[in-house]
Amino acid sequence: MRIAFINPQGNFDNKDSYWTQHPDFGGQLVYVKEVALALGEMGVKVDIITRKIVEDEWVGFSKDVEIYHGNENVRVVRIPFGGDKFLPKEQLWPYLANEFINGIVEFYKKENTKPDAITTHYADGGLVGAILSNIFDVPFTFTAHSLGAQKMDKLGVNKENFDEFERRFNFSKRIFAERIAMNRSYVNIVSTAQERYNQYGHKYYEGAVDVNDDKKFKVIPPGVNTKVFTYEYREEDDKTKEYIYKYLRRDIAEDRLNLQYVVLSSRFDKKKNHKGAVLAFAKNKKLQEKANLVIVLRNVENAFEDYSNLNVEEKEIMDEIMSIIKQYNLYGKVSMFPINGQKQLASAYRFFSRLRSVFCLTALYEPFGLAPIEAMYAGLPAVVTKNGGTLETVDRGRYGVVVDPENPEDIAEGLIKALDNFDMYKRLGIERVESKYTWRATAVGYLKVIEEALGKREEIEDYYYTGAQEENLIRKMKGMLGD
Ligand SMILES: O=c1ccn([C@@H]2O[C@H](COP(=O)(O)OP(=O)(O)O[C@H]3O[C@H](CO)[C@@H](O)[C@H](O)[C@H]3O)[C@@H](O)[C@H]2O)c(=O)[nH]1
Numbered sequence: 306m307r308i309a310f311i312n313p314q315g316n317f318d319n320k321d322s323y324w325t326q327h328p329d330f331g332g333q334l335v336y337v338k339e340v341a342l343a344l345g346e347m348g349v350k351v352d353i354i355t356r357k358i359v360e361d362e363w364v365g366f367s368k369d370v371e372i373y374h375g376n377e378n379v380r381v382v383r384i385p386f387g388g389d390k391f392l393p394k395e396q397l398w399p400y401l402a403n404e405f406i407n408g409i410v411e412f413y414k415k416e417n418t419k420p421d422a423i424t425t426h427y428a429d430g431g432l433v434g435a436i437l438s439n440i441f442d443v444p445f446t447f448t449a450h451s452l453g454a455q456k457m458d459k460l461g462v463n464k465e466n467f468d469e470f471e472r473r474f475n476f477s478k479r480i481f482a483e484r485i486a487m488n489r490s491y492v493n494i495v496s497t498a499q500e501r502y503n504q505y506g507h508k509y510y511e512g513a514v515d516v517n518d519d520k521k522f523k524v525i526p527p528g529v530n531t532k533v534f535t536y537e538y539r540e541e542d543d544k545t546k547e548y549i550y551k552y553l554r555r556d557i558a559e560d561r562l563n564l565q566y567v568v569l570s571s572r573f574d575k576k577k578n579h580k581g582a583v584l585a586f587a588k589n590k591k592l593q594e595k596a597n598l599v600i601v602l603r604n605v606e607n608a609f610e611d612y613s614n615l616n617v618e619e620k621e622i623m624d625e626i627m628s629i630i631k632q633y634n635l636y637g638k639v640s641m642f643p644i645n646g647q648k649q650l651a652s653a654y655r656f657f658s659r660l661r662s663v664f665c666l667t668a669l670y671e672p673f674g675l676a677p678i679e680a681m682y683a684g685l686p687a688v689v690t691k692n693g694g695t696l697e698t699v700d701r702g703r704y705g706v707v708v709d710p711e712n713p714e715d716i717a718e719g720l721i722k723a724l725d726n727f728d729m730y731k732r733l734g735i736e737r738v739e740s741k742y743t744w745r746a747t748a749v750g751y752l753k754v755i756e757e758a759l760g761k762r763e764e765i766e767d768y769y770y771t772g773a774q775e776e777n778l779i780r781k782m783k784g785m786l787g788d
C-alpha cells in the first residue's frame with residue numbers, strides 16, 4: 306500500500322535541518338515525520354509530499370525526491386510551486402489548487418502510479434487532499450494539527466480588526482480550507498476527544514461537520530520519540546551540562562545556581578503565552594525563592610544584549626518579556642539561551658530534571674502539545690494550560706498540574722505545587738507517556754482507519770474552489786465576529 310502525506314509547508318530533509326530555526330518549524334513537522342517513519346517500518350510505502358524550496362538560506366529542501374532517514378519505504382517528494390524561495394505558510398494559498406496539485410498529478414503520472422490513500426495535514430494540506438482525492442479517486446483523512454478558529458479567538462480577532470488580521474494571516478482562506486477538508490474527509494483524525502468536541506465544535510465550522518457523528522472522527526493520540534526524550538542518561542548529557550552551565554553562570558546569581566528551575570521551551574509564538582509565565586514568576590515572591598526561570602530560544606545567543614535577529618512577532622514577545630524583567634528586577638533569576646534540535650532539548654530536560662525542575666506551557670490555547678509529553682518522559686513534571694488538548698494529556702491534573710494561562714496567581718501556585726511534588730509528578734508523567742503516547746500506536750491507528758476507508762470508498766461530489774464561495778465565507782465570518 307502507498308499512502309501520500311500532503312504537507313504543503315516544505316521543510317523535511319534527512320538531517321532534520323533547521324529544526325527550531327525554520328520559521329515554519331513546529332509540532333506538525335515532528336508529527337508527520339514520526340508517523341510516516343513508523344508506517345514505513347511497518348512495511349507501508351509513504352510519500353511525504355511537500356514544497357520544493359531552492360534558496361541559499363535554506364539549503365536541503367531542493368532535491369525532487371529523497372529517501373527519508375534511511376527508510377526505503379518513505380520518500381520526501383518535493384513539488385515546486387509559488388517560486389523558489391521559502392514562503393511562510395500563510396502565503397501558500399494562491400498556489401495550492403493549481404501549481405501544487407498539477408505538480409503532484411504530474412509526478413505520479415510519470416511514475417505510472419498513484420497513492421492508494423491520502424492523509425492531509427493542516428488546512429493547506431486538507432484543501433489539497435480534498436481535490437486530489439477526487440482526481441485520484443482515493444479516500445483522504447484530515448489532521449488539522451491546529452485549527453484557525455481558536456487562533457482567531459485567542460488573538461482577539463473582532464469586527465474592527467478583522468481586515469488587518471486577514472492581511473497577515475489569511476484567516477478566511479484557512480477557515481474555508483478547513484471546512485472543505487473536515488467535510489470531505491473520510492475521517493478527521495484528532496489527537497484528543499477535546500479536539501473533536503471543543504475545537505471542531507467552534508461556530509466557524511457549523512454546517513461543515515457534525516461533532517456528534519462518530520463516523521467522522523477518530524481519536525488517535527500522537528506520541529513521543531522515547532529514544533530521544535528518555536529520562537535515562539545519554540552520552541550527550543555531559544556536554545549539555547557544560548553547555549547549559551555556561552549560560553546559567555552568565556545569567557543566574559551565584560547563590561541561586563542550584564535552585565530548582567521552571568523551563569519554558571515553546572516556539573516563540575504569541576499564542577504560546579510566554580508572557581503569562583514570566584508575569585506569574587515576576588509577581589510571586591515565594592516562587593522566586595524556590596526557583597529560577599529558563600527560557601529556551603531559537604537563534605539568540607544573549608537576549609539581554611541583543612535580539613535583533615528575531616522576526617517581528619518574536620521581537621514583540623521578547624520586548625514584553627524584557628519589560629517585565631526590568632519592571633520586577635528579575636536579573637539574576639532568569640536565563641535565556643539557544644537549544645539546537647531535539648536531541649539537545651531532550652538532554653537539557655534531563656539536566657533540569659536532575660535539578661528537580663518543572664516544564665511549563667501556559668499557551669492561551671494548545672490544540673494538543675507534543676512539548677509537554679516529551680518533557681514529561683524526559684523527567685520534568687508538566688504544568689500546562691487548561692485550554693486545549695493538554696487538559697486531556699494530563700487527565701485534568703492527575704499526571705501534571707493544570708493552570709489558567711490568563712491568571713498569573715494560578716500559574717504561580719501550579720508551578721509551586723509541581724516543584725514541591727517533583728518526585729510524584731515525575732513518576733506519573735513517565736507512566737502516562739509509557740502507557741498512552743507512542744508513535745507506533747499512532748501509526749497503527751492511521752493504518753486501521755485507512756484500511757477501513759479503502760473498504761468503504763464512496764463517491765464524493767465534485768468540488769470547485771471558487772472566489773464566490775470565499776467572499777461568501779468572509780461575509781458570514783464577519784457576521785459572527787464580536788465587536
Ligand atoms: O528547541 C526545540 C523546541 C521544540 N522542539 C520540538 O518542537 C515540537 C513542538 O510541538 P508542539 O508542542 O506540539 O507545538 P506546535 O509546534 O505548536 O505544534 C502544532 O502541531 C502539533 C502536532 O499536531 C500539536 O501538538 C500542537 O498543539 C500544534 O500547535 C516538539 O516536538 C519539540 O520537541 C524542538 O525540536 N526543539
Ligand SMILES: O=P(O)(O)OC[C@H]1O[C@](O)(CO)[C@@H](O)[C@@H]1O
Binds near residue numbers: 450
Ligand atoms: O499557529 P497556527 O497557525 O495555528 O499553526 C500551528 C502550525 O504552525 C507550525 O508550527 C509551523 O508553521 C505547524 O507545525 C503547526 O501545525
